[in-house]
Amino acid sequence: MTTAHNALANDLTPKSAPAILEQLVQQAEHAGASDIHLQSRGKSAEVSFRLDGVITAGAELPTEVAERVFGRIKFLARLKTYQETLPQDGRIAHEELKCHHDIRVATYPTVTGEKIVLRLFNQATAQSLEELSLAPGARTEMENFLRQTTGLLLLTGPAGSGKTTTIYACLRHLAKTGGRHIITVEDPVEQIIPGTMQTEINEAIGLDFTRAARHLLRQDPQVLILGEIRDEATAQLAVRAGLTGHLVISTLHAGSCKGVFERLLSMCPDHSAVASAVELVLNQRLIRKVCTACDGTGCKDCLHTGFNGRVPLIEWLRLDDSLRAQIRRGELSALAPKQMLAAEAQSLVNQGVTNEREFKRVFGL
Ligand SMILES: [Zn+2]
Missing domain, CATH: 3.30.450.90 (Beta-Lactamase)
Structure with missing residues (x-):
């Protein structure tokens, strides 16, 4: 203590x-x-x-x-x-x-x-896409995706890896650009974003992600943010929505970009639809920054932890025709992301932003 x-x-x-x-x-x-x-x-x-x-x-x-x-x-x-x-x-x-x-x-x-x-619930530190400290490549991919009118963006990473913060940054980006009807289904709503229609699931009365999304698609959204894909019905609905003129953003539990496809394909019998709908997959972690007040030795500012604040690590997979063809054939081994998480983290260790101890904690070494 x-x-x-x-x-x-x-x-x-x-x-x-x-x-x-x-x-x-x-x-x-x-x-x-x-x-x-x-x-x-x-x-x-x-x-x-x-x-x-x-x-x-x-x-x-x-x-x-x-x-x-x-x-x-x-x-x-x-x-x-x-x-x-x-x-x-x-x-x-x-x-x-x-x-x-x-x-x-x-x-x-x-x-x-x-x-x-x-x-x-952190209203005060609500961040825009520009403020997230993402690697430039990841940010460009996300901005490109958000300009599109159809397709699916899936975000993965363990609990507490910053997925919600990233989704809210996307939501804020879309709301700021304007001109589109944006609907969310969340569990729960953590931040209120003006210019969007935010809704919350309520399992107690049977209003789960699938049922809420099914009804909300009749509200004529152009952008649908689905808090999480947890079951087959939601997975198939998200894929279908992404193929029928909606921009869809959701999260899915998997440890890697490849894992996202493994799970999604196991939940959607129509593999060709999955290959066509998914545009971008992101795999995210958060790594702690060394406390600048004490250089990691521990002080009052960092409650003697040696760390203060976190930065996101993101690896991503942008689908192109050749990857789509591989997914249709069920060849998932080539689904390697553009920027490996560990390489990005190692470069932060080299820059002194974080340290070896934190690197090992994040990657379970
Ligand atoms: Zn400190």
Whole structure:
């Protein structure tokens, strides 16, 4: 446990639950954290922050304090305060916590007690395509794609690899250019983009991605942003939409550009349609930047992690006639992306933007 966190815990204990919660959220905002984790562990509850994608060591709150804070969170998120045995999801508007971010609340019963994750929706750092620090080649490919009127862009990468930020940057780019009817189906909507029609799925009432998208296509969109392709029906719908005069952007779980095709082809029996519809595939990671205040040795600014901020790494595959022909023949081995992730990361290590330790963490070495 870091000194910063100990100080946080000592500072919090004597306060009222509303004051503790406000202070926790403000502290997280100040540190630039994306999530706050609160985990009950018998005699105490552990509080930790997710900072630049990595969970920092936690502070501890005595159980009686934690119980009041958990109750306060559920109250503000309009959840059942007595319910501890089933997961619940809710939201808290930023005004209610005197902070800058709207917050998504997710509770889950674990074997040691209840776990609550607060996700801070990041309006303040909303970025445009120009501000994403993408490699120039990746940015050009994306801008070229966004000028088109049909076709499919698929983005992959593990959870927390910045896919949502990239999609919002595309969305903002399209809204700024104007002249097109843009519809989104998201889970959940994290940022409001003026000039677009944003919708949210609601599994509880059976409104999933497929059903929402099927109805929304009758709203005559020119651009359709689908939060995620999770099943065959959504995959086939996305491919069909991309072939019938819509620009479609979505994400799909796979570890590589080639993996995107493997999954998509396994979900769509019409391989020729897939080969025709897909225009661009992006595989993204985020790598942490060495803290410039301490040169990576650890300081107050970076909560002693040695890192501050992240940059995206992107490799991409732009389909041309010869690749389309290979996909139709089921020859996927040649689907190698233009810029390998590791090569791009190594060049950032050489420039001193990041370091070897972070390189190994991102690539699981
Ligand atoms: Zn530092």
